[in-house]
Amino acid sequence: MPTGPERERRAGRIPKIFTPRRGSASQAETASSRALSRTSIALIAVSLILIALVAILTTISLLRGTRTPAIIANTSAAVNVPAELAPPLLKAWExxxxxxxxSSVAVAEGLVYVGSEDHLLYALDARSGDEKWTFKTGKRIARAPVVAGRSAYVSSSDGYLYALDSAEGRQLWRFSAAADMNLSSPVSAQRMLFVSAWDATGRNGDSRVIALKPDDGKPVWDTEVSGRVVGTPTIGVGQVYVGSExxxxxxxxxxxxxxxxRFKTDGPVSASPLAYDDVLYAGSWNGTFYxxxxxxxxxxxxxxxxxxxxxxxxxxEGVLIVGANNGKVFALNPHDGTKLWGFDTGEAITVSPVISGAYAYIATSEGxxxxxxVATGEQRWVCNTYSPLYAAPVASQGYLYVGASDGMVYALGRHSDGSPKKFPADDPAVLSATRLEPPLSVKWQFQAGDLIEASPLLAGDTIYTGSDDGKLYALDARSGRAKWEFNTGRxxxxxxxxxxxxxxxxxxDESVYALDAANGARKWKFKTGGRIFTSPVVSEGILYCGSADGKLYAVDAESGKRIWSYKTGAPIFSSPVTYRKTVFVGSNDGHMYAFDTSAWQKKWSFKTGDHIYCDPLVYRETLYFGSNDGKLYALDADTGAKKxxxxxxxxxxxxxxAYDGVLYIGSGDRNLYALDAVTGRLVWRFETGAPIHAKALITGKTVYVCSNDSNLYALDIKSGTKKWQRVMGADGSLAARDDMLFVGLSNGQLIALGE
Incomplete structure (x- = not known):
């Protein structure tokens, strides 16, 4: 199954199609048509000749195996975008x-419509990214918005389909199929909206396909089908198609x-089929494409x-592009299914490809x-958002719009600068000294070659920071002067x-490096089976590191020789921690694992409701960590029992x-929470302007935290009231000594602040 909840990806503005009913041609004949002038008849004759020529040329084109894409009314990228979007692309805005x-964004009339798990639908200026309006639904939005005419439609997990004025965000109407039923993204055709409805509780295995009037949301017809249908209906000539689980x-x-x-496959069909001419294309979980x-x-x-x-x-243009969960992309002849070429991305593909002219854009589960x-299957370009992509990109008017699981929305184009980025970054830093009190001013700053994603490491008089330019920098902590740098290449x-x-x-580059702290000389290199997104940890001469290949590795810290490994059920994006004779690590399979390092055996595992990206913390014999399900968990570190x-x-x-019996945790809901470490009771919370992905830093009476709103906040440790705030210009992550605060920023700057 795909990682995370099942999410069908929808993209773009939905074109309408009109199929005349039988007999409509005869109704077009009127008495006045018999009185056409000779000039009109001549013009009609010429038109008929031209139509015949077009038909002949089209037939020849089909015989040669090249088709002009039909207009298909559906909600994912099925046909190419008129204006070719040629790589390389640069960031226009974020x-x-x-x-x-x-879910995919929708683009129409100069606006980009974005649904988010914060319950909001955002309307952004397509050129600048400026927010125009927002509309709040009752729960998270996991289905793509759709724009048809002057209305924007969006389905929420609260069970409603909302119709909004696309320019202002004002609600026009809302529709619910029934209590506990969720709705798909709609599709527009024949002056109707079509949605799928399914039981969100799982008690009822059947679903419904419903046609609605777009002006008031009243049902036109409602048909029950067997099985769970979660994809948007697909519109063909006179028919509606849905796949069922x-x-x-x-x-x-x-x-x-x-x-x-009804056509039966041997596995669930969760994504919308693709209708083209007289055939329907659909993939199944059984690995077969039909x-x-x-x-x-x-x-x-x-x-x-x-x-x-x-x-x-x-x-x-006569090429069918199919992506599979094993990371492979296939180009097929749409007439007979013959494979034209194949390409292995190495990463799961769970969203629809996007074709723009001669190029196919493939989003992967690793961002x-x-x-x-399209013609040869050769790779032309690659970029990284550094956040899993659960929604297909959308190409429109010379831009590629990408929504990511960290809440970032990017517009990529040809006439801008910058690059997509993610800043998840954390590193422990708790100081009991009281000298680092706001306000703080800049002491020095250093510019790396690309964004800095993680907290710097302060060791003695040297601060170390890695960058997306592939380099690890060692700087003098007092002056910011470079001591040495080491290039990993990735x-x-x-x-x-x-x-x-x-x-x-x-x-x-899938490797862990051991470097001489004094001069950066390489001591050894250990190769894993996947990219490394997290920090290692060293305990009793053994280095532990997680990898995107899903394995936790134990390596001799002196020699770099492998001692042991354990494969979890998904990539590891959480840094391991050690406590006594146990190493803990979270996996993207939703489990927190504990391993006995004396026997190299699993002690226990704990299942959460979603992926784990958060690094765990052991404090007073309790393991604390967060999950993508939005919960902070406190477990007995020895047994794994939930407290x-x-x-x-x-x-x-x-x-x-953690400090003095209180936990401090930032969330994607924009808040920093202070909780009683024993009971989990809320002590206080502070709301910033954007999600918090970096760890808080505590210095005596002050809690410092960076938010994705590009601000650094200083809060009173007891009450959570704001003492001070500084605009940093980018997302950041922190490290500190008793008289200096270091901020690594996603614009590539490392800034030292002091009193």
Whole structure:
């Protein structure tokens, strides 16, 4: 199954199609047509000749295997965008939503519509990213918004489909199928809206397909189908198609919803099918991709992708692009399913490809956008958002719009500068000294070659920081003067650690490096099976590190030789921590694991409701960590038994900090929480302007925290009231000594602040 909740990706403005009913041509004949002048008749004759020529040329084109994409009314990128979007692309703007963006944006009339897990629908200026308006629903938005005419439509997990004035965000109406039923994104056709409805509780396995009037949301027809249907309906010529998790694809009459045919596969079909001419294309979780005749529901051909298919395909100029969960991309001949080429991204693909001219844009589960040549399958470009992508990008008017699970929305184009970025960053730093009190001023600053994603490491008189330029920098902590640098060749997105005279750092080149702390000379390099997003930890001469290959590794810190490894069920984006004879690590499979390091055995595991990106913290024999389910958990470090949990509004990426019996934790809901470490009781909370992904830093009477709103806040440790605030110009993460605060920023700056 795809990571995270099942999310069908929808993109773009929905074009309407109109299919005349039988007999409509004769109704167009009127008495006045018999009185046409000879000139009009001549013009009609010329027009008929031109139409015939076009038909002949089209036939020749089809015989050669090249088709002009039809207008398909659906909600994911199925056909190419008229204006070619050629790589390389640069960042035009970025916007931070208040929660994860797990569905595609919609672009129409100069606005970008973004749904977020913070319950809000955002309308942004397509050129600048400026916020125009927001609309709040009752729960998270996990389905793509749709724009048709002057209305914007969005489905929320509160069970309602909302119709809004697309220019102002004013609610026009809302529709609910029934209590406890969720709705898909709608699709517009024949002056109707079509949605799927399913039981959100799981008690009822059947679903409904509903046609609504777009002006008031009143049902036109309502048809029940077997199995769970979570994808947006697909519109063809006179028919509506949906896939079901019981393995069936259903065809219904577009005007009255009556069943036309049913095609059965051997696995769930969760993504919307793609209708084109007289066939329907759909992928199944059984790893098979099907081509079905729309008139009869009979199979025309099938193709084995070797892995589950969770996303809708894309079609353009006689090439069908299909992505699979094993990371492979296939180009197929749409007529017979013959493979034209294949490409392995190495990362799961759960969202629809986007075709723009000669290029196919493929988003992966690890946050990369891989650009392939449609004709040859060769890689032309790649960029990284550094955050899992659960929504297909959208290409429109010379821009590629990307929503990421960290809440960032990017506009990428050809005439701008910058690059996509993510700043999840954390490193422990708690000081009992009281000298570091606000206000603080800049003492020095250093510019790295690319963004700094993680907290700097302060060791003695040297501060170490990694950058996305692939380099680890060692700087004099007093002056900011560079001492040495080491180039790994790939981005460094986590903090280094120091043990004795050695600096250890992980890189996205899939390796951990051991470097001489004095001069940066390499001592050894250990290769894992995946990219490294997290910090290692060293305990009793053993280095522990997690990798995107899903494994936790134990390595001899002196020699770099592998001692042991354990494979979890998904990539590891959480740094391990050690306590006594135990190492703890969170996995993207939603489990927190504890391993006995004396016997190299698993002691226990604890299941949360979503991925774990947060680094754990052990404090007073209790393990604290957050999950993407929005909860902070407190477990007995020895047994794994839950002591308590505290629910924030959104996903938790930041590592907890603890001081004097109080925990401090930032959340995606924009708040910094202070909690009683024993009971989980709320002591105070402070709301910033954006999600908090970095760990708080405590210095005596003050709590410092960086928010994704680009501000550094200083709060009273007892009450949470704001003492001071400084605009840093970018997201940041902290380290400190008793008289200096160091801030690593996503614009590549490392800034030292002091009194």
């Amino acid at each position: 916007y931070q939503a208040g929660g994860a963006v797990v 019981n393995g069936a694809i259903y065809a219904l009459d577009l005007l009255d919803g009556t069943a036309q045919w 081509c079905v005749e729309t008139a009869s529901g009979k199979k025309r051909w099938e193709f084995s992708a070797g892995s589950a298919i969770y996303a809708k395909p894309a079609l353009s 990369r956008i891989v650009v392939l040549d 981005p460094i997105s986590a903090s280094p650690v120091r043990s004795k005279a050695t600096i250890f750092v992980g890189s996205k 308590w949990e505290f629910e924030t509004g959104l996903a938790i990426y930041a590592t907890p900090a």
